[in-house]
Amino acid sequence: MGLDMIRKTIRNAAPAVAALVMGATANAAYDVDILPPASPIAQQIYDLHWAIMWVCIVIFVVVFGAMFYSIFKHRKSAGAKAAHFHENTTVEVIWTVIPFLILVGMAYPATKTVLEMKDASNPDLTIKVTAYQWAWEYDYLQDGVKFNSLLATPRAQIEEWQKKGEAKNPDYLLEVDNPMVVPVGKKVRLLVTANDVIHGWYVPQLGINQYGIPGFVKDTWFKADKAGTYRGQCSQICGKEHGYMPIVVVAKAPEDYAKWVKEQQAKNPQAAAPQQVAAAAPVAAVAEDPSRKWTADELKAAGEKVYAANCVACHQATGKGMPPAFPALDGSKVATGAKGPQIALVLNGKQGTAMASFSRLTDAELAAVITYTRTAWGNKAGEVQPSEVKAARKG
Amino acid sequence: MSAATHAQDHAHHDDHAHHPTGIKRWLFTTNHKDIGTMYLWFSLAMFFTGGVMALLIRAELFQPGLQFVNPEFFNSLTTVHGLVMVFGAIMPAWVGFANWLIPMQVGAADMAFPRMNNWSFWLVVPAAILLVASFFVPGGAAASGWTLYPPLIIQQGISIDMTILAVHILGASSIMGSINIITTILNLRAPGMTLMKMPLFVWTWLITAYLLIAVMPVLAGAVTMLLTDRHFGTSFFNAAGGGDPTMFMHIFWFFGHPEVYIMILPAFGVVSAIIPAFARKPLFGYASMVYATASIAILSFIVWGHHMFTVGMPAAGQLFFMYATMLIAVPTGVKVFNWIATMWQGSMTFETPMLFSIGFICLFTIGGFSGLVLAITPVDITLHNTYYVVAHFHYVLVSGALFSIFAGIYFWLPKFTGKMYSEKLGKLHFWLSVIGFNIAFFPQHFLGLAGMPRRIPDYALQFAEWNMWSSIGAFIFGFSQLLFLYNVIECIRSNRKAADNPWEGADTLEWTHLPSPAPYHSFETAPVVK
Numbered sequence: 001m002g003l004d005m006i007r008k009t010i011r012n013a014a015p016a017v018a019a020l021v022m023g024a025t026a027n028a029a030y031d032v033d034i035l036p037p038a039s040p041i042a043q044q045i046y047d048l049h050w051a052i053m054w055v056c057i058v059i060f061v062v063v064f065g066a067m068f069y070s071i072f073k074h075r076k077s078a079g080a081k082a083a084h085f086h087e088n089t090t091v092e093v094i095w096t097v098i099p100f101l102i103l104v105g106m107a108y109p110a111t112k113t114v115l116e117m118k119d120a121s122n123p124d125l126t127i128k129v130t131a132y133q134w135a136w137e138y139d140y141l142q143d144g145v146k147f148n149s150l151l152a153t154p155r156a157q158i159e160e161w162q163k164k165g166e167a168k169n170p171d172y173l174l175e176v177d178n179p180m181v182v183p184v185g186k187k188v189r190l191l192v193t194a195n196d197v198i199h200g201w202y203v204p205q206l207g208i209n210q211y212g213i214p215g216f217v218k219d220t221w222f223k224a225d226k227a228g229t230y231r232g233q234c235s236q237i238c239g240k241e242h243g244y245m246p247i248v249v250v251a252k253a254p255e256d257y258a259k260w261v262k263e264q265q266a267k268n269p270q271a272a273a274p275q276q277v278a279a280a281a282p283v284a285a286v287a288e289d290p291s292r293k294w295t296a297d298e299l300k301a302a303g304e305k306v307y308a309a310n311c312v313a314c315h316q317a318t319g320k321g322m323p324p325a326f327p328a329l330d331g332s333k334v335a336t337g338a339k340g341p342q343i344a345l346v347l348n349g350k351q352g353t354a355m356a357s358f359s360r361l362t363d364a365e366l367a368a369v370i371t372y373t374r375t376a377w378g379n380k381a382g383e384v385q386p387s388e389v390k391a392a393r394k395g
Numbered sequence: 396m397s398a399a400t401h402a403q404d405h406a407h408h409d410d411h412a413h414h415p416t417g418i419k420r421w422l423f424t425t426n427h428k429d430i431g432t433m434y435l436w437f438s439l440a441m442f443f444t445g446g447v448m449a450l451l452i453r454a455e456l457f458q459p460g461l462q463f464v465n466p467e468f469f470n471s472l473t474t475v476h477g478l479v480m481v482f483g484a485i486m487p488a489w490v491g492f493a494n495w496l497i498p499m500q501v502g503a504a505d506m507a508f509p510r511m512n513n514w515s516f517w518l519v520v521p522a523a524i525l526l527v528a529s530f531f532v533p534g535g536a537a538a539s540g541w542t543l544y545p546p547l548i549i550q551q552g553i554s555i556d557m558t559i560l561a562v563h564i565l566g567a568s569s570i571m572g573s574i575n576i577i578t579t580i581l582n583l584r585a586p587g588m589t590l591m592k593m594p595l596f597v598w599t600w601l602i603t604a605y606l607l608i609a610v611m612p613v614l615a616g617a618v619t620m621l622l623t624d625r626h627f628g629t630s631f632f633n634a635a636g637g638g639d640p641t642m643f644m645h646i647f648w649f650f651g652h653p654e655v656y657i658m659i660l661p662a663f664g665v666v667s668a669i670i671p672a673f674a675r676k677p678l679f680g681y682a683s684m685v686y687a688t689a690s691i692a693i694l695s696f697i698v699w700g701h702h703m704f705t706v707g708m709p710a711a712g713q714l715f716f717m718y719a720t721m722l723i724a725v726p727t728g729v730k731v732f733n734w735i736a737t738m739w740q741g742s743m744t745f746e747t748p749m750l751f752s753i754g755f756i757c758l759f760t761i762g763g764f765s766g767l768v769l770a771i772t773p774v775d776i777t778l779h780n781t782y783y784v785v786a787h788f789h790y791v792l793v794s795g796a797l798f799s800i801f802a803g804i805y806f807w808l809p810k811f812t813g814k815m816y817s818e819k820l821g822k823l824h825f826w827l828s829v830i831g832f833n834i835a836f837f838p839q840h841f842l843g844l845a846g847m848p849r850r851i852p853d854y855a856l857q858f859a860e861w862n863m864w865s866s867i868g869a870f871i872f873g874f875s876q877l878l879f880l881y882n883v884i885e886c887i888r889s890n891r892k893a894a895d896n897p898w899e900g901a902d903t904l905e906w907t908h909l910p911s912p913a914p915y916h917s918f919e920t921a922p923v924v925k
């Protein structure tokens with residue numbers, strides 16, 4: 001392993017050295033700047049950053065210019081004799097007051113931006129963002145559209161413990177199944193919260209980084225300047241998959257946005273229960289009619305998808321879990337036991353453990369995933385119908 | 396201070412120093428020099444422990460994808476690396492220096508409470524064992540980041556309780572150490588050693604000790620609430636029970652920000668001793684250095700909110716914490732200007748301690764500037780919890796605190812051991828460290844600007860190049876530290892006898908009044924400072 005790494009290091013280092021020598025820092029891969037801003041606030045952040053950077057650079061050059069001048073001039077080997085001056089009130093007052101004034105100069109524009117950032121009033125559109133371990137849920141309050149957004153990069157590209165991973169997608173780790181879609185030029189207010197632990201909704205190009213705190217709703221806002229796709233990630237450590245909950249915002253022209261909303265609503269006629277999940281196509285089917293009786297095979301097939309999107313991170317595709325932190329479901333007493341406690345567990349989670357509540361999934365999805373875990377691997381328990389989940393939810 | 400007259404009568408004390416030998420000497424010692432030595436070796440051991448974790452992290456981050464560790468273990472590595480470096484490496488190193496130097500620099504025979512001093516040290520050891528052992532319990536070591544935020548931390552297993560216990564023990568140890576230091580400084584100074592004649596290292600530690608006493612109980616309170624939330628059904632930080640996770644952040648950072656000054660103020664003291672010694676010129680503004688240190692300490696209590704700009708606090712809160720944080724730049728600037736004015740028209744030489752001190756001034760200032768950038772609330776919003784922050788705090792902690800620890804070790808090794816270190820190897824250690832450090836951490840600014848979050852085991856492809864460089868630099872830096880270990884051992888074993896004052900410009904009591912090595916008992920009769 002060690003040797004292999006050194007070899008890899010050398011193999012990778014050679015082109016990098018070459019690139020650097022050729023002054024390739026202009027190359028995107030050697031980016032040294034904030035990403036191009038895509039909202040008015042992000043633009044102000046960008047300008048503030050460079051304003052203060054330039055002040056720092058100038059001070060640095062002047063102060064350390066003086067120091068290095070002194071280092072070269074006032075060295076004993078160059079025959080310098082030590083002077084003995086010390087304490088000079090005038091000098092000391094000057095070097096206290098000047099930095100203070102510079103700081104006041106910097107605080108002024110920063111204050112204006114802070115006040116603007118905090119003003120989330122009169123939005124054109126409000127979206128509630130709820131963070132879960134490890135998915136984002138977007139709820140368009142006015143439009144009755146609600147969906148989950150999960151990492152879309154396949155595990156096979158990520159895990160390279162045993163063997164080299166598959167070739168990585170260009171947007172490796174920054175791609176999701178269902179992006180947040182917003183209209184360009186409209187003020188979008190976000191209500192950010194979380195279900196389990198603290199997360200951070202962070203999209204640098206839109207100038208937003210907002211913690212989602214369980215039990216509290218915080219608001220923030222942005223206005224996308226131009227159509228485009230803006231990517232970000234969860235910014236606050238939230239457990240093992242923290243590195244794997246990206247955020248993608250697609251800004252569309254208002255007409256296209258309206259069209260998108262129609263499509264979403266069509267998928268989901270009941271605005272009151274507009275939940276759909278992750279793994280797009282097959283699971284969309286899951287959402288159609290919760291009162292229908294499902295066949296075991298239907299449930300299993302849909303359940304496998306739901307499981308892959310929501311449970312594998314902890315319980316693993318093999319159902320073997322990662323004991324002792326995450327128990328195996330294969331052979332688990334709960335997963336093969338009575339339906340009631342199992343439905344309750346998945347619906348409500350277990351306080352004080354990483355097993356969170358999955359009540360955000362629809363009845364059909366829950367029934368499907370529970371059926372799947374009851375019947376997959378070596379498990380041989382019976383299926384669970386959406387109606388049973390519905391009843392449990394009520395009770 | 397005063398004329399260089401050697402108190403020769405101290406030298407013979409060594410002969411009939413009545414102390415046990417072997418392991419008992421170290422277990423039961425109440426001698427400030429023995430305890431100082433133990434603290435310093437302990438700190439070095441912890442530095443390597445935390446260093447191994449850092450290199451595992453950097454190995455995983457060498458390229459995208461997961462090659463070596465799983466995400467959970469990765470989170471444990473960052474968490475315990477942070478805790479070990481802060482509480483195991485940097486803080487004990489400063490307590491080690493305090494033990495060795497404060498009694499000698501104020502002309503006292505020992506610390507005020509020698510037995511408590513022994514306790515302070517021996518408490519640190521089990522705490523460190525608890526931290527490291529937590530890797531081996533079911534569920535693995537704490538994986539919440541060193542900030543220990545709930546509710547995430549509530550989810551984990553027994554290792555969290557071990558971590559909480561460790562923090563409690565460390566806090567008790569720090570408080571005892573601080574009481575000892577404050578009492579020693581205030582009561583055991585030699586005749587004539589007025590407060591405003593004390594060496595700056597003593598001043599900075601006096602202020603640091605007050606900070607410790609003020610904030611360690613706050614941290615203890617925070618982790619106790621975590622403990623009761625975990626096991627006794629309270630809901631301090633649980634919204635469902637009427638609590639608030641944000642409250643933990645407030646309490647933690649009310650401790651956390653002064654904590655970073657606890658790690659850096661003694662560094663200011665060391666650098667303020669070394670620069671005049673090698674410039675052969677008195678410190679430019681002694682009094683203003685003392686006042687600047689005190690102002691920084693006081694301001695450090697009202698800036699904690701800059702770690703919380705993204706929780707969604709009201710505009711007034713954001714503005715207050717932004718202004719307060721920016722204000723700290725003023726006394727910090729005063730310090731840097733003072734050091735440079737001290738060098739100005741001096742007669743400088745560049746032995747290893749001086750090199751590390753100059754490295755400190757330049758690189759710490761870079762860390763200070765990135766801190767100023769982060770103080771600007773809107774800019775912090777876009778950089779919070781990204782690699783920019785990781786770069787920032789490593790510039791202040793590694794090239795700040797750690798470099799000045801190296802500077803101090805090289806500076807006082809002759810006094811500690813009576814031997815001279817190898818100047819050639821010392822300089823090599825310096826250059827490898829500076830180069831490795833900058834390759835490792837400078838690119839992290841760019842990663843942060845481009846939006847790479849911290850505490851992630853894997854990253855998007857556009858971050859690959861700078862991460863590769865960062866890992867290369869980290870390995871250069873890490874392995875160079877083996878040279879430091881070698882230098883210290885080589886120095887102890889060599890037969891290059893050090894002069895009582897090997898530095899032309901050093902003028903504090905330990906140089907002017909004591910032989911090298913400093914005898915086991917020094918200043919049993921207090922020197923008179925004129």
Ligand code: HEM
Nearest residue numbers: 449452473474477480481540541542785792849850851869
């Ligand atoms: C060999 C030198 C070092 C290297 C290569 C190194 C590397 C790292 C890395 C890669 C991280 C993880 C960043 C992240 O994912 O958020 C980290 C975190 C940290 N390091 Fe270091 N580090 C070194 C020395 C130190 C030292 C001397 C300190 C002194 C206090 C220190 C304090 C911290 C702290 C407080 C954290 C934050 C932990 C957290 O995120 O909870 N490091 N370091």
Ligand SMILES: [Cu+2]
Nearest residue numbers: 234236238242
């Ligand atoms: Cu996260």
Ligand SMILES: [Cu+2]
Nearest residue numbers: 651652699702
């Ligand atoms: Cu702070």
